[in-house]
Amino acid sequence: MSIKKLSKDVFKSFVDALIASDQQVIGVKEKVQAKGNRFAFDNLQSADQLRLDYDITLLPPKKYMLPQDETLLTFKVAGESKSKIDNSKLILIGVHPYDMIAINQMDELFSQDQQDNHYMTRRKNITIIACDVATPSKNVFASSMGTATVESGFDILLTDIGDAYVAQAGTDKGEKLLAKASGAVNASDDDLAKRKAIQDKNKDALNKHKLNCKPSDLPGLLEKAYDHPVWEEKAKTCYSCGSCNTTCPTCYCFDVQDQVNWDLKTGQRERSWDGCLLENFANVAGDHNFRKPREARFRHRLYRKGKYVPTKIGGQIACVGCGRCINGCIPDIANPVAVYNRILEDIKPD
Amino acid sequence: MSKPRVAIFDFACCEGCQLQIVNLEEEILDLISVVDVVEWREAMSEQSEEYDIAIIEGSITRPEDEERIKDIRSKAKVLIAIGACATMGGLNKLKNNFQDLEEVKKCVYKDSASMPHLETSMTKAVDEVVPVDFKVHGCPIEKEDFARIIRSLLLGKTPEVPNYPVCVECKKKENVCRWEYGEICLGPIIRAGCGAKCPSASYRCFGCRGYVDNPNVDAAVDVMDKYGLTVDQLKSKMVLFGSKQGPTL
Amino acid sequence: MCDCCSSEKDIYLPELATITKAEMMNQTEMFMHLEFDSGKELGHQAGQFVEVSIAGIGEAPISVSSSPQQKGFEMVIRNVGRLTNAIHGLKAGDKLGIRGPYGSGYPVDELKGKDLVFICGGIGLVPQRSLINYVVSNKDEYGKIVILQGTKEYEQRIYTEDLKKWDDIDGVTVLETIDVAHDSWKGNVGVVTTLIPKIEVDLTAAMNLVCGPPIMYKFVLMALQEKKVSHDNIFVNLERRMKCGVGKCGHCQMNDQYVCQTGPVYRYSELASVPEAI
Ligand SMILES: Cc1cc2nc3c(=O)[nH]c(=O)nc-3n(C[C@H](O)[C@H](O)[C@H](O)COP(=O)(O)OP(=O)(O)OC[C@H]3O[C@@H](n4cnc5c(N)ncnc54)[C@H](O)[C@@H]3O)c2cc1C
Ligand code: SF4
Ligand code: SF4
Ligand code: SF4
Ligand code: SF4
Ligand code: SF4
Ligand code: FES
Numbered sequence: 001m002s003i004k005k006l007s008k009d010v011f012k013s014f015v016d017a018l019i020a021s022d023q024q025v026i027g028v029k030e031k032v033q034a035k036g037n038r039f040a041f042d043n044l045q046s047a048d049q050l051r052l053d054y055d056i057t058l059l060p061p062k063k064y065m066l067p068q069d070e071t072l073l074t075f076k077v078a079g080e081s082k083s084k085i086d087n088s089k090l091i092l093i094g095v096h097p098y099d100m101i102a103i104n105q106m107d108e109l110f111s112q113d114q115q116d117n118h119y120m121t122r123r124k125n126i127t128i129i130a131c132d133v134a135t136p137s138k139n140v141f142a143s144s145m146g147t148a149t150v151e152s153g154f155d156i157l158l159t160d161i162g163d164a165y166v167a168q169a170g171t172d173k174g175e176k177l178l179a180k181a182s183g184a185v186n187a188s189d190d191d192l193a194k195r196k197a198i199q200d201k202n203k204d205a206l207n208k209h210k211l212n213c214k215p216s217d218l219p220g221l222l223e224k225a226y227d228h229p230v231w232e233e234k235a236k237t238c239y240s241c242g243s244c245n246t247t248c249p250t251c252y253c254f255d256v257q258d259q260v261n262w263d264l265k266t267g268q269r270e271r272s273w274d275g276c277l278l279e280n281f282a283n284v285a286g287d288h289n290f291r292k293p294r295e296a297r298f299r300h301r302l303y304r305k306g307k308y309v310p311t312k313i314g315g316q317i318a319c320v321g322c323g324r325c326i327n328g329c330i331p332d333i334a335n336p337v338a339v340y341n342r343i344l345e346d347i348k349p350d
Numbered sequence: 351m352s353k354p355r356v357a358i359f360d361f362a363c364c365e366g367c368q369l370q371i372v373n374l375e376e377e378i379l380d381l382i383s384v385v386d387v388v389e390w391r392e393a394m395s396e397q398s399e400e401y402d403i404a405i406i407e408g409s410i411t412r413p414e415d416e417e418r419i420k421d422i423r424s425k426a427k428v429l430i431a432i433g434a435c436a437t438m439g440g441l442n443k444l445k446n447n448f449q450d451l452e453e454v455k456k457c458v459y460k461d462s463a464s465m466p467h468l469e470t471s472m473t474k475a476v477d478e479v480v481p482v483d484f485k486v487h488g489c490p491i492e493k494e495d496f497a498r499i500i501r502s503l504l505l506g507k508t509p510e511v512p513n514y515p516v517c518v519e520c521k522k523k524e525n526v527c528r529w530e531y532g533e534i535c536l537g538p539i540i541r542a543g544c545g546a547k548c549p550s551a552s553y554r555c556f557g558c559r560g561y562v563d564n565p566n567v568d569a570a571v572d573v574m575d576k577y578g579l580t581v582d583q584l585k586s587k588m589v590l591f592g593s594k595q596g597p598t599l
Numbered sequence: 600m601c602d603c604c605s606s607e608k609d610i611y612l613p614e615l616a617t618i619t620k621a622e623m624m625n626q627t628e629m630f631m632h633l634e635f636d637s638g639k640e641l642g643h644q645a646g647q648f649v650e651v652s653i654a655g656i657g658e659a660p661i662s663v664s665s666s667p668q669q670k671g672f673e674m675v676i677r678n679v680g681r682l683t684n685a686i687h688g689l690k691a692g693d694k695l696g697i698r699g700p701y702g703s704g705y706p707v708d709e710l711k712g713k714d715l716v717f718i719c720g721g722i723g724l725v726p727q728r729s730l731i732n733y734v735v736s737n738k739d740e741y742g743k744i745v746i747l748q749g750t751k752e753y754e755q756r757i758y759t760e761d762l763k764k765w766d767d768i769d770g771v772t773v774l775e776t777i778d779v780a781h782d783s784w785k786g787n788v789g790v791v792t793t794l795i796p797k798i799e800v801d802l803t804a805a806m807n808l809v810c811g812p813p814i815m816y817k818f819v820l821m822a823l824q825e826k827k828v829s830h831d832n833i834f835v836n837l838e839r840r841m842k843c844g845v846g847k848c849g850h851c852q853m854n855d856q857y858v859c860q861t862g863p864v865y866r867y868s869e870l871a872s873v874p875e876a877i
Contacts (some may be wrong), residue, residue, distance in 0.1 A: 031524070031526060040524050059405050059524045060524065073609075073610045073612060073654075075654035075655065078653050078654035078693075078694070079613060079615075079694070080658075081613055083611075086876075109847070113608070114845045115608075116845075117608070118609075134438040179669065189736065235568070236568070237519070237566070237572045237573065238569065239515065240515075240520075240562075240564075241515050241518065241537070242514060242515075242517065243521050246518060246521035246522060254847070254849075255842060255847055256611075256658065256842050256848070257510060257657065258657050259501075260384070260505055260655045262377065262384065262497075263380075264501065264504055264505055267655050269611070272453070272522075273363050273522060274850075275518070276849060277851075279513060279514065279562070280513050281850065282536070282839070282850065285679035286679065287813075288813055290839060294566070296875075300852075303854070303855075304503070308852070308854065308855040311855055320569075327529065330527070331569055331573050332576060347606070477680055505656070505683050506685065507655075507656050507657075507685065508684075
């Protein structure tokens with residue numbers, strides 16, 4: 001597949017042309033509400049709004065495949081239900097490598113065993129233009145997790161080499177799209193060398209927290225850490241606010257509830273984000289809570305990331321080192337690296 | 351099946367919650383297509399002695415209010431408390447922080463303080479006087495939340511009331527956290543359901559929906575240190591809606 | 600990805616089934632028999648469950664209580680919340696949404712040739728009943744069958760006719776107990792573990808199948824431990840919160856196990872590395 005070079009002007013007209021087409025185009029924009037530079041994926045009205053130099057978005061792009069709230073079914077009360085599948089097409093510009101890897105993991109999780117068509121239909125209708133990180137965020141640790149760069153999943157991967165972008169097609173869909181960029185030229189060896197330098201640098205530089213073991217050591221480490229004091233040490237100031245779940249690109253737990261319309265005859269079955277840190281996540285009738293202590297819920301998340309979910313996705317660690325849980329945790333206890341390193345003080349991995 | 355008869359009553363409050371019901375606008379028509387509103391001082395002149403559902407706004411602040419609410423309870427099959435005043439005493443509970451209520455009266459009403467209609471006692475939430483079946487939280491209530499709860503009840507289903515904090519809805523809306531601006535946002539210990547209304551408007555949550563069932567108040571104290579704030583600063587934020595409800599610091 | 604999974608089937612879409620029979624078994628438990636409107640059979644294995652829903656109210660996991668070999672399927676529903684309360688208002692002719700069957704069920708073949716001891720608490724009998732019915736109707740293939748049923752209060756007893764019917768079968772023994780003494784009750788009083796010493800079969804050689812409320816497991820497992828029963832010979836049937844039933848929503852998870860997929864039936868020895876299980 002081809003690797004091209006798009007000067008900044010060529011890239012801008014390329015994006016503006018996409019916006020002018022009938023497809024919905026989403027890109028990383030500065031968050032209006034924020035005083036400082038904070039970013040979010042949002043509808044693009046013009047290429048000028050696109051900020052590929054962003055550090056991190058407040059929420060990961062999962063909100064486009066698995067929206068915060070979505071209708072799964074519409075129904076007649078006490079009667080028949082119909083699937084509601086969202087078929088809208090969109091182009092997502094600016095997905096960072098760690099977020100791309102998280103999407104790849106979610107694709108696997110939602111398609112394995114019994115496929116979730118609500119997720120998968122959205123996913124298939126999304127064209128992803130990923131981009132290498134230009135500005136490391138304050139808590140990113142993707143280098144520690146091996147997720148600072150990405151090999152697959154994207155349709156196009158962009159790298160900012162200064163005066164231009166190198167654009168690599170990753171799929172046929174990406175190849176066709178890239179062909180529409182008029183003024184793009186084939187990338188030269190020199191361009192590719194520049195790109196490699198940036199990617200090599202990111203492999204070390206996206207590391208504001210350094211994990212003191214290989215990611216692949218985590219399942220074995222956690223095997224021996226179930227009763228480690230770290231869970232209580234950290235969780236005693238946990239609010240059970242779930243921010244470490246809601247902002248995480250690899251959290252995908254959900255709740256389902258029925259809502260009825262005013263006619264009391266029709267309604268919708270709705271799915272919305274849930275989180276294992278929330279107090280009632282494992283409640284059943286009789287007010288029995290299978291994960292009642294805060295530390296048990298706190299531990300569950302870090303086991304999900306480091307040990308449980310990996311068994312479902314071929315051993316990949318389900319934390320991609322984006323650092324959002326660290327950014328969002330008011331008492332500052334959610335940092336996976338801090339937790340895993342604390343365990344490493346006492347326990348050696350196999 | 352005949353439509354359930356609904357009566358709306360107000361006690362000590364600002365009537366802002368009833369205004370939220372009025373604000374339902376077109377949905378008001380939907381509402382009255384499924385219920386008969388038989389008494390509602392804010393919107394109609396009729397009064398009724400017969401109703402299935404009593405909706406109560408406001409807190410109980412005078413001895414005669416206690417008699418009135420007991421009477422309403424005895425007639426209603428279902429009693430719903432709406433708004434912070436009714437569900438937890440609300441702002442009216444601020445006065446409970448003072449030892450001497452006569453002093454409060456003098457401070458508020460000056461020379462008129464001894465007039466009989468200003469007789470006052472400790473503020474009570476409705477459920478401190480009579481059993482409450484359902485609560486619609488908030489100051490004021492959220493109209494969508496109210497509408498959802500009413501529809502659920504009309505369907506015979508216990509409404510879902512979140513027991514997770516405002517942060518969940520706030521993060522889902524992709525707001526920038528107020529703590530990053532050095533503000534004391536009570537979101538992590540306050541019950542969600544408002545859609546994180548205040549942080550979404552760049553304002554901290556001041557706790558109008560009351561605590562979640564099991565707020566980690568100790569964590570709140572620890573966190574003060576981290577942000578270079580004092581526990582007194584936290585307390586001053588919590589007193590607005592937190593007076594003598596649940597765990598007070 | 601094979602064709603069958605890329606088809607447009609929506610895993611969250613329930614299929615309507617009609618209640619053909621519904622009756623109260625006591626004050627809190629309702630028995631019902633259902634048939635799919637499409638005429639298809641559920642095709643479940645003993646121990647599996649379905650996701651049951653009323654559109655507008657909600658959805659919940661409910662065990663299938665009937666043997667896989669009969670027409671239609673049966674459930675017993677305890678009134679504890681939104682959906683179950685609404686179901687209690689239904690009658691024959693009304694409809695429910697059904698997804699499934701889900702979960703792993705009992706390893707019926709592995710149980711062949713063995714003595715079987717069912718230890719049930721309250722409505723723990725419900726999911727076990729599907730297996731009991733299956734094994735009593737294929738009695739030749741199994742050894743002795745013992746059914747222990749413990750109920751909190753006299754009024755809460757369920758499947759009393761079934762218990763009597765099973766007890767009359769040659770090679771099947773039913774022992775019943777209630778926690779709280781009652782004037783009309785002449786039998787054993789005490790928790791279900793008080794029945795264990797009364798069993799005549801060799802527990803260590805038998806397959807012991809346990810199902811009941813969360814609190815019951817600890818005590819029953821302790822009692823079996825005392826009798827030196829190997830953990831390989833114990834099966835437990837666990838309850839968890841479930842939303843999807845298909846391994847996605849995360850609610851049913853205990854450590855690395857998704858109860859909706861690998862459970863609700865587990866061999867106890869498999870749970871050694873699952874501290875959240877019991
Ligand atoms: C595999 C399996 C098999 C089962 N088989 C049967 C069976 O055969 N028969 C049977 O009667 N039951 C069975 N159950 C249990 C049944 O699924 C539950 O009782 C059912 O989910 C209750 O649903 P509901 O809508 O009526 O209750 P809900 O209204 O959902 O609530 C019931 C209780 O659940 C808790 N709860 C629910 N949602 C929340 C929340 N958001 N926050 C806090 N707490 C909450 C509360 O404690 C509440 O009192 C089974 C469960 C499993 C997992
Ligand atoms: S656990 Fe934290 S750092 Fe890891 S992927 Fe999730 S939000 Fe990012
Ligand atoms: S179990 Fe917890 S950590 Fe895992 S996906 Fe669900 S919410 Fe996230
Ligand atoms: S973000 Fe922090 S405080 Fe909130 S649930 Fe997660 S660990 Fe606990
Ligand atoms: S602004 Fe308030 S509600 Fe929102 S995440 Fe921060 S603390 Fe929570
Ligand atoms: S954000 Fe807080 S104060 Fe504002 S409406 Fe919600 S609960 Fe009330
Ligand atoms: S019930 Fe959803 S994962 Fe098991």
